[in-house]
Amino acid sequence: MGTARSLSTVRPVVNDKREAILRAATQVFARNGYFNSKVADIARAAGVADGTVYLYFKSKEEILHSIFDAAMEEAIHAGRKELEAIDDPREKLRRIARLHLERLGADRDLAVVFQVELRGSTKFMEEFSAAGFFAEYLGMIRATFEEGQRAGIFRRELNAKLVAKMLFGALDEMATNWILSRRRYKLVPMADEVMDIFLNGVSAAI
Amino acid sequence: MGTARSLSTVRPVVNDKREAILRAATQVFARNGYFNSKVADIARAAGVADGTVYLYFKSKEEILHSIFDAAMEEAIHAGRKELEAIDDPREKLRRIARLHLERLGADRDLAVVFQVELRGSTKFMEEFSAAGFFAEYLGMIRATFEEGQRAGIFRRELNAKLVAKMLFGALDEMATNWILSRRRYKLVPMADEVMDIFLNGVSAAI
DNA sequence: CCCGACTGAATGAATCCTCACTCAGTCAGC
DNA sequence: GCTGACTGAGTGAGGATTCATTCAGTCGGG
Numbered sequence: 261m262g263t264a265r266s267l268s269t270v271r272p273v274v275n276d277k278r279e280a281i282l283r284a285a286t287q288v289f290a291r292n293g294y295f296n297s298k299v300a301d302i303a304r305a306a307g308v309a310d311g312t313v314y315l316y317f318k319s320k321e322e323i324l325h326s327i328f329d330a331a332m333e334e335a336i337h338a339g340r341k342e343l344e345a346i347d348d349p350r351e352k353l354r355r356i357a358r359l360h361l362e363r364l365g366a367d368r369d370l371a372v373v374f375q376v377e378l379r380g381s382t383k384f385m386e387e388f389s390a391a392g393f394f395a396e397y398l399g400m401i402r403a404t405f406e407e408g409q410r411a412g413i414f415r416r417e418l419n420a421k422l423v424a425k426m427l428f429g430a431l432d433e434m435a436t437n438w439i440l441s442r443r444r445y446k447l448v449p450m451a452d453e454v455m456d457i458f459l460n461g462v463s464a465a466i
Numbered sequence: 467m468g469t470a471r472s473l474s475t476v477r478p479v480v481n482d483k484r485e486a487i488l489r490a491a492t493q494v495f496a497r498n499g500y501f502n503s504k505v506a507d508i509a510r511a512a513g514v515a516d517g518t519v520y521l522y523f524k525s526k527e528e529i530l531h532s533i534f535d536a537a538m539e540e541a542i543h544a545g546r547k548e549l550e551a552i553d554d555p556r557e558k559l560r561r562i563a564r565l566h567l568e569r570l571g572a573d574r575d576l577a578v579v580f581q582v583e584l585r586g587s588t589k590f591m592e593e594f595s596a597a598g599f600f601a602e603y604l605g606m607i608r609a610t611f612e613e614g615q616r617a618g619i620f621r622r623e624l625n626a627k628l629v630a631k632m633l634f635g636a637l638d639e640m641a642t643n644w645i646l647s648r649r650r651y652k653l654v655p656m657a658d659e660v661m662d663i664f665l666n667g668v669s670a671a672i
Numbered sequence: 673c674c675c676g677a678c679t680g681a682a683t684g685a686a687t688c689c690t691c692a693c694t695c696a697g698t699c700a701g702c
Numbered sequence: 703g704c705t706g707a708c709t710g711a712g713t714g715a716g717g718a719t720t721c722a723t724t725c726a727g728t729c730g731g732g
Contacts, residue, residue, distance in 0.1 A: 277681095293586070295501040299718060300684095309683040314719070380586020383499060422640075422659050429639025430632040437631055453628050461667025483707095505692060506710095515709040520693065 278316045280306045282330065285323045290372035294324060294380060324384075327373055332393045335363050339400070349408030350459055356401060357431055357451040364435045365447035375436045398424050405462070415464050423462060430454050484522045486512045488536065491529045496578035500530060500586060530590075533579055538599045541569050545606070555614030556665055562607060563637055563657040570641045571653035581642045604630050611668070621670045629668060636660050 284306035288297045299320050303310045317323045339359050346352045364371040378384060402424035408414040431454060438447045490512035494503045505526050509516045523529045545565050552558045570577040584590060608630035614620040637660060644653045 295586075298716090303684095310718090311684065311720075312682055315681070320718070376585060379582060380499070380501070383502075418663065419659060422656060423663065425639050425643055426636040426660055426663060429635040429637070429642075431635070432639060433631050433635025434628075436635075450628060453625060454632055457624065457629065457632060457667040458663075459667075461663040461665075504690090509710095516692090517694075517710065518708055521707075526692065 277306075277308060277312065281308065281313055281316055282323070282327055286327055286367075286369045286373055289324065289327070289377050290369035294377045324373075324377070327370070328378060329393075331363075331370060331374070335359075336393065336396060336400075343400075343404075349404050349411065349413055350463075352404045353401070353408075353427070353459070354452070354455050356404070357427070357455050358448060360431050361434060361447045361451045365438070368439065371435060372439055375432070375439050398428060401427055412464060414462050418462060427454075427458055430458065481522075483512070483514060483518065487514065487519055487522055488529070488533055492533055492573075492575045492579055495530065495533075495583050496575035500583045530579075530583070533576075534584060534599075537569075537576060537580070541565075542599065542602065542606075549610075555610050555617065555619055556669075558610045559607070559614075559633070559665070560658070560661050562610070563633070563661050564654060566637050567640060567653045567657045571644070574645065577641060578645055581638070581645050604634060607633055618670060620668050624668060633660075633664055636664065 281302065285297075285302045288301045288305050291297075292301070297320075299313055300310050302323070303313050306313075313323075317326065339356065342355060342359065343352055346355060364374065398421075402420045405414060405423050406420045409416050409418070409420065431451070434447065434450045434454065438445070438450075487508065491503075491508045494507050494511050497503075498507070503526075505519055506516050508529070509519050512519075519529075523532065545562065548561060548565065549558055552561060570580065604627075608626045611620060611629050612626045615622050615624070615626065637657070640653065640656045640660065644651070644656075
């Protein structure tokens with residue numbers, strides 16, 4: 261009812277329903293886990309009929325993929341842009357760490373899907389790891405670290421790939437622990453604590 | 467019925483079948499993921515009929531729990547014993563890291579279950595995280611670190627809990643990455659590389 | 673303006689397949 | 703022959719997906 265401007269009602273910005281379904285699915289997956297979530301639950305949460313879900317997504321699995329793809333694409337894009345402005349590799353890594361935890365800390369449901377639900381199958385892990393988003397992220401950390409090695413800021417004898425994994429793992433664990441914890445603390449400040457130790461560990465002697 | 471005599475006869479003395487089922491389940495879960503694994507698959511892999519599985523386990527879920535419990539119990543037990551012999555907190559942490567990766571590196575299927583399948587549901591994560599094994603493990607790292615802080619070996623201003631999570635996260639990521647990687651490299655040596663960086667990061671200035 | 677034909681997004685009951693789990697039997701050992 | 707470990711076909715529930723139907727909205731012609 262109401263003030264429908266027909267210009268926008270023909271194509272409700274396409275996203276309307278699709279977005280609603282994605283958001284609902286994130287919530288439902290986060291609460292019940294992917295395998296225990298019924299498509300009907302998602303539909304109800306989105307205020308939509310069961311069948312409507314299938315007008316926007318081929319299958320339940322595609323919904324999960326879409327959640328991941330959308331969030332990851334945006335994060336990497338935003339990340340790259342922020343980093344352009346920074347020169348010092350140390351500062352870049354600090355920024356990466358903060359962005360990492362900021363993103364996850366900003367949307368608990370999305371964080372749960374990322375930290376828990378997406379890990380629940382080797383198949384998916386392999387897909388998404390191979391598919392590249394994850395590799396791309398690790399590569400970004402690694403490249404930044406190598407930059408710092410070339411500049412003599414970081415110890416040259418360290419294996420950059422291992423270092424990147426290590427940093428990622430540390431941040432990842434902060435996020436996972438934060439999700440599982442009952443106590444509500446701030447996630448973001450931990451980025452700086454982690455980076456303090458990390459940078460101290462990898463920096464070349466002066 | 468439960469007469470005194472039958473201490474060990476409730477279950478066959480040497481529990482061949484039970485072990486076989488657990489081993490088979492580990493393999494099947496690792497290959498297909500928990501939710502995509504059929505009990506029938508497990509039975510077949512164990513060389514046993516479907517029904518037999520239910521003579522030893524109450525449900526499919528109980529199988530997963532049993533895999534986790536058995537492996538974790540043994541690991542913690544063995545770990546504690548090894549550590550008793552060591553004094554230097556640094557050395558203790560190094561040993562923990564090595565043990566961590568040795569265990570996972572020794573049985574790829576078990577590692578997959580640990581790194582991937584057990585993470586696949588918040589419910590389980592919370593259970594097992596709360597249930598304590600995981601908390602106990604983190605606590606062990608933390609206590610060792612605090613010991614080092616008291617001894618003046620490690621920087622006193624660091625938050626021991628965060629440090630423990632960080633180390634765990636780093637090791638965890640080494641393991642996960644190793645599992646997902648196609649390339650077959652040795653997992654254990656990474657423990658020392660990680661510890662080099664880590665210890666360098668947390669040690670007090672001399 | 674209003675009408676009737678038309679469109680296609682949305683619906684949700686019905687379908688249909690997939691398993692986890694059960695239980696009536698079989699069989700081996702004593 | 704009895705016991706109890708073992709079997710595996712069968713069952714029933716659950717839940718992803720489908721599709722016949724509805725109906726709000728659009729549009730051209732009068």
